[in-house]
Amino acid sequence: MKVSIVGCTHAGTFSAMNILKEHPDWEVSVFERNDNLSFLSCGIALWVSDRVSDPNKMFYASPEALTELGAHMHMQHDVTNIDFDNKKLAVKNLVNGETFEQPYDKLVITTGSAPVVPPIPGIDSSHVMLCKNWTNANELKEKAADIKSAIVIGAGYIGAELAEGYATLGKETTLIDALPHVLAKNFDPNMSAVAEKDYIDNGVKLGMGEKVESFEDTGNGVIVKTDKNSYEADIAVMCVGFRPNTKMFADEFDTLPNGALLVDKYMHTSKEDVFSAGDAASVHYNPTNDNQYIPLATNSVRQGILVGKNIEKDTAAYMGTQASSAVELFGRTYAASGLTKEHAEVLGKNVETVSLEDNYRPEFMLSTTPVLMNLVWDPETRVVLGGALTSMYDVSQSANLLSLAIQKKVTIDELSMVxxxxxxNFDKPVNYVSALAGAAVEKADSKVAE
Structure with a gap:
C-alpha cells in the first residue's frame, strides 16, 4: 500500500508515525515544504523572552527519526497539484527545482494552517513580522536583542503571550486588538479584566477595540495607525489568527466556510481514500455537537493518531474536542475548556452561567490564593458546557477536569458531588471546582423555585 502525506508538522508527523506503527510494511511518503518538522510554535514567545532551555528541544521529532521508522521523507518539497481521480501528486523539489509525479493509494492531507495576513496598506514593511513557524521564531529572537519597543497586533493566546514576553524583557510594548478585550475569544470579560490590569500594571499599553488601518515604515521602525490612535515602535508583529492551508484543493471537498476540510469521526474527508487531520481539517466540538475550526496542536496530535489507526479500516472513533487551553501571563494562570458565555451568545445557544471567587486552600495556611472561576451549563439538562479559571496559583489541570466533565456530559449536580x-496543602474540604459547581446548582435550583 502506497500512502502519501502532504504536510508534516503535528498532524502529519503523528499520522506518519502511527501509520508505520500499524503497517510497518507499507510505503509511506511524506512531503514537507520546510526543512524541519514538529516545531512547537506555542513556545515562540517563551523563547523570545529567554524562557526556553534549548530551542532544539522545541522539536519532538525529526526527518531522520521518521526515516528510521521507515518513512520516505521529502523535505523542502512542494506538492503543486493533486490529481484525485488518478491518485497522483505533482511535486517540486524546492532545492533544485526538479519536478516529478508521485502515485498513491491513500492520501493524508495535513497541510496545516497559515497566518492570517490582511491586505492592510504597508503590511509588507520589513518591520512588520509574523509569529508562526521556525523561520519566524528565529527572526523574532534575533530582533528581540536589539529592539527597544514592539507592537503586537492580536490579543489571542499567541499575541497575549508575545506581548507579555516583550514586557518581561523590558521592551516598551503595545497590544492591539479589534475585539474589546484581551483573550476575548477564550474568556469572558471578568477574566479579561484581570489580564488587562496585569498588562497595564506591567507597563503594557493596550489598544483594545481598535482596528489596524495602515502601517507606515519610518526606516528605523513602523507606525501603526488604527481607527482610533497611532502607535510607533521598532517592530510590529501580526498575531491575528490562522486559516486552513487548503486553498489549492478545497473546492474538491466538503468544507467549512473557511476552507477547512470536513472529516468524519474516523478522519475520512468527503473524497474516498483521502484523510485529513490537524489545522487543515474540522474538529467535532462537543459543547455544541457540531463541526468547527479549532487549530490547536492537541487536536492535531489526536487526529493524526487516528489517521494511523483508521487508514486501513475504521477502528477508532474521534472523541471530539472541548478546545481545552491555558496560558500563563505575568505569573498568573488562565485555563479554560468548552464554551464561554459570550461564545454561546454568538452561536445563539441558550446557556446559564455562574462566577465564583474562592481561595484554593484553607485560610489557616500561612498563605493561600484566590481563584476566579466561571461555569457554563445547559439550563434544560444541567449538563456542563464550559468553564474557566484564573489564579496566581496553578489551576491549569482543573481545566482538564472540566474538559472531561464536558466530554462525559456530567451535570452541575454530579460535578458538585465528585x-x-x-x-x-492542596485544597479545602470542598474543592474549589466543587464549590463552583455547587454555586451553579444553587443558582439553577433558585430559578426552578421561581
Whole structure:
C-alpha cells in the first residue's frame, strides 16, 4: 500500500508515525515544504523572552527519526497539484527545482494552517513580522536583542503571550486588538479584566477595540495607525489568527466556510481514500455537537493518531474536542475548556452561567490564593458546557477536569458531588471546582423555585 502525506508538522508527523506503527510494511511518503518538522510554535514567545532551555528541544521529532521508522521523507518539497481521480501528486523539489509525479493509494492531507495576513496598506514593511513557524521564531529572537519597543497586533493566546514576553524583557510594548478585550475569544470579560490590569500594571499599553488601518515604515521602525490612535515602535508583529492551508484543493471537498476540510469521526474527508487531520481539517466540538475550526496542536496530535489507526479500516472513533487551553501571563494562570458565555451568545445557544471567587486552600495556611472561576451549563439538562479559571496559583489541570466533565456530559449536580481529595496543602474540604459547581446548582435550583 502506497500512502502519501502532504504536510508534516503535528498532524502529519503523528499520522506518519502511527501509520508505520500499524503497517510497518507499507510505503509511506511524506512531503514537507520546510526543512524541519514538529516545531512547537506555542513556545515562540517563551523563547523570545529567554524562557526556553534549548530551542532544539522545541522539536519532538525529526526527518531522520521518521526515516528510521521507515518513512520516505521529502523535505523542502512542494506538492503543486493533486490529481484525485488518478491518485497522483505533482511535486517540486524546492532545492533544485526538479519536478516529478508521485502515485498513491491513500492520501493524508495535513497541510496545516497559515497566518492570517490582511491586505492592510504597508503590511509588507520589513518591520512588520509574523509569529508562526521556525523561520519566524528565529527572526523574532534575533530582533528581540536589539529592539527597544514592539507592537503586537492580536490579543489571542499567541499575541497575549508575545506581548507579555516583550514586557518581561523590558521592551516598551503595545497590544492591539479589534475585539474589546484581551483573550476575548477564550474568556469572558471578568477574566479579561484581570489580564488587562496585569498588562497595564506591567507597563503594557493596550489598544483594545481598535482596528489596524495602515502601517507606515519610518526606516528605523513602523507606525501603526488604527481607527482610533497611532502607535510607533521598532517592530510590529501580526498575531491575528490562522486559516486552513487548503486553498489549492478545497473546492474538491466538503468544507467549512473557511476552507477547512470536513472529516468524519474516523478522519475520512468527503473524497474516498483521502484523510485529513490537524489545522487543515474540522474538529467535532462537543459543547455544541457540531463541526468547527479549532487549530490547536492537541487536536492535531489526536487526529493524526487516528489517521494511523483508521487508514486501513475504521477502528477508532474521534472523541471530539472541548478546545481545552491555558496560558500563563505575568505569573498568573488562565485555563479554560468548552464554551464561554459570550461564545454561546454568538452561536445563539441558550446557556446559564455562574462566577465564583474562592481561595484554593484553607485560610489557616500561612498563605493561600484566590481563584476566579466561571461555569457554563445547559439550563434544560444541567449538563456542563464550559468553564474557566484564573489564579496566581496553578489551576491549569482543573481545566482538564472540566474538559472531561464536558466530554462525559456530567451535570452541575454530579460535578458538585465528585469525590475530590482534601488536604490543606492542596485544597479545602470542598474543592474549589466543587464549590463552583455547587454555586451553579444553587443558582439553577433558585430559578426552578421561581
Amino acid at each position: 469525590d475530590f481529595l482534601f488536604q490543606p
